Structure formats: structure tokens, C-alpha cells
Amino acid sequence: MKILCTGGAGFIGSFLVDELIKQGHEVRIYDNIEPQVHPGGEVPGYLNPDAEFIREDVLNYDALAKAINGVDVVCHDAAMVGVGQSMYQIKRYMEANTLGTANLLDILVNRKNRVSKLIVASSMSTYGEGAYDCPNCGLVAPPLRTDEQMAAGDFEVHCPKCGELARPIPTPESKLQEINSFYALAKKDQEDMVMLFGDTYGLPVVALRRFNVFGPRQSLSNPYTGVAAIFMSRLLNDNPPIVFEDGLQSRDFISVHDIVRANIMVMESEKANQKIYNVGAGRQISVLEIAQTLTGLLGKDIEPDIVGKFRKGDVRHCFADIGKIRDDLGFEPLVSLEDGFQELIEWSATAKADDMGELATEELREKGLVG
Numbered sequence: 001m002k003i004l005c006t007g008g009a010g011f012i013g014s015f016l017v018d019e020l021i022k023q024g025h026e027v028r029i030y031d032n033i034e035p036q037v038h039p040g041g042e043v044p045g046y047l048n049p050d051a052e053f054i055r056e057d058v059l060n061y062d063a064l065a066k067a068i069n070g071v072d073v074v075c076h077d078a079a080m081v082g083v084g085q086s087m088y089q090i091k092r093y094m095e096a097n098t099l100g101t102a103n104l105l106d107i108l109v110n111r112k113n114r115v116s117k118l119i120v121a122s123s124m125s126t127y128g129e130g131a132y133d134c135p136n137c138g139l140v141a142p143p144l145r146t147d148e149q150m151a152a153g154d155f156e157v158h159c160p161k162c163g164e165l166a167r168p169i170p171t172p173e174s175k176l177q178e179i180n181s182f183y184a185l186a187k188k189d190q191e192d193m194v195m196l197f198g199d200t201y202g203l204p205v206v207a208l209r210r211f212n213v214f215g216p217r218q219s220l221s222n223p224y225t226g227v228a229a230i231f232m233s234r235l236l237n238d239n240p241p242i243v244f245e246d247g248l249q250s251r252d253f254i255s256v257h258d259i260v261r262a263n264i265m266v267m268e269s270e271k272a273n274q275k276i277y278n279v280g281a282g283r284q285i286s287v288l289e290i291a292q293t294l295t296g297l298l299g300k301d302i303e304p305d306i307v308g309k310f311r312k313g314d315v316r317h318c319f320a321d322i323g324k325i326r327d328d329l330g331f332e333p334l335v336s337l338e339d340g341f342q343e344l345i346e347w348s349a350t351a352k353a354d355d356m357g358e359l360a361t362e363e364l365r366e367k368g369l370v371g
Helices: 011-022 061-068 090-110 147-151 182-201 227-236 256-268 287-298 323-329 337-348 357-366
Strands: 002-006 026-031 052-055 073-076 117-123 131-134 138-140 167-169 205-210 212-214 253-255 275-279
Touching (some): 011 026, 182 205, 205 256, 212 227, 212 256, 227 337, 275 323
Parallel strands (some): 026 052, 073 117
């Protein structure tokens, strides 16, 4: 098949391109080489030479329409990524993510093409807080914690009905999506538009709600990327990882290789058509544990800086229930956290790692987004 990968020069997209080519597919990459991801706006050296490469933006309607010619499948990964930054670069995020996806869908319905399947990269960020269980009230969906609560040092989530401490549980796809950032809003836009398009026009579509992805090729100089890469950049420059709240907030970290496997599974399976799947490791781990694990693997004698401050809109706990994709497709994450981190560390020896963490935090503070 001939496959178009928007964002195919990026961290996740490039690994997807590699695997698709390895499996014998013809791949066309469409990527604008965003300088925040690719320092200096330079095309990365890891880009697969067997793929066709188009350096363009999804906001360029005519260029995107041309790129779709002759394509059988579209893997739509192109997006601006960064929860905190999206709160003050609103136009940039909504244009790239929402309008870029609108361009793609408009082309599919109004220009002659042979696209037979579309897979869109959604995000766990669209959930807001994860799922919780209250000892008194059962399953509950608490709202975001208030600034007043967190300013008082109470970082945990309480039942919205009785006020008891709520216990985090794996978050299923059925959980109500409660938007807490413009990034999350834009990713939900992408997901909703693609699913609506599929239902309306009968095109097989799939949305993958990715959890916290880590691995080689993730920019170590982009302070708005994943927390594992941000901590790595700090540690490689002999600076302590900056940990907000008390560090006990938890997430679900999954290797980029497992993300790629899931993407190809849904591409190849008709059973996945018109469905939305969580793609995570299905394991809960605290942000503090991530910092400590990376510190230990790097052999650094550095303690994380637990600042006790909070970022507005941050969620306390969110980790994946992967039962749906496991039952439908047999997906299981294969890369352990330690093995994945070791691979990240080995790759980091060849990567540029400018520590921009404090600058990013200061930008958030200036916009009133750090309490």
C-alpha cells in the first residue's frame, strides 16, 4: 500500500515510517519540520531515505491535496504538542491541529482520491482527570481540582458527591472527556472531526488516544514535550528534574515502539474501523518515580526538585484501561519501562539536549499558569 504519514518526520511518526517501510509499504512523509521539535528547522538525520519526503505544512491546502494523490491510507500525526504552551499560543495550536485536520478532511471529500482508511493520533489529554472510585459513591468523574485546593497543599482528588478521597482507577474510553487545555481541545477536535467524517462518508477511520509516549528521537531541547524527555534534558545538564505538586501525580508511560505496533494493528484490522482506542501501557507510575528511575539509570547523584507549586489545569491521575484494544486486536505493550528508558539514555548520547525547562516554567509563570 501507499501510505501518507503527516508529521512523519517527528518522534513517533518517524518510527512509524520506518516500520511501514520495513513491512514493504510505500511511504510519503508530509512534515513542516517545526523548529521547536527540530532545532534550527533542520531535517533530522534519522529520516528514512526510502520514504518520499515533502516539506510542507498541513495549513497549505493545495500542497496537502497534492500529497494525498495516489495514497491508500493516511496516518495523521501532524500536530503542535504542548499542554502548557497551548494556553498562551492559542491561535498557533488551534490552526495547526484543528484547521490542519479540517483541511485534510475537506480535501478527502472534495478532491478525487483513493484513500481507504484514515488513522488519527488523539490524546489522553482529552479526558481531563482520569477515572476514580469513591468508597462511598462508587465510580465518579471528579472535575479539575481548584486553584484554592491546590494552593492549600491538597493535591489529591476528592469525590464530587461526598468529599471523600477518591481512588484512581484505569481510565476507559467511555470516560467523559473534560477539556482542560487548548491542546486537549484541539486533539478532541481532531478526533471528533475524523470520527464524524468516517460515519458520514463511510470511510474506515480509527482514533488512537495515546498516553505518555517516550523513546529515542523525542526532542531533548523542547521543554513542551513529554516529561521523560524534559527530565532527561535536565539531568544530562546536571540539573535536578523540576517536579510540580508533591510528585505523586501519576501517568501511564508507553514506549514509542508499542505505539507504532498499535498503529499498524489498527491499520491492518477491519475490526478496528470506526473505533476509538486507548493506547497505553496500562500501568500507573508517579512522576516522582519517573524522575528517580531516570536519575538512577543515568548514575546521577541528583535529587529531584519537588517544588510544591502547581500548574493550572494539570490532572492528578490518568492511566489507561487498555482492555478494549487488547480484546479487539490482541494488543499488549512489549517494552518495559526500564528497557525503554535505557534505550532513551543510550540514544541521548548522540542527541542535543539544551535544558530549556526553567525558561518554559517562567513563561507559564508570566502567564499566571503556575500557582
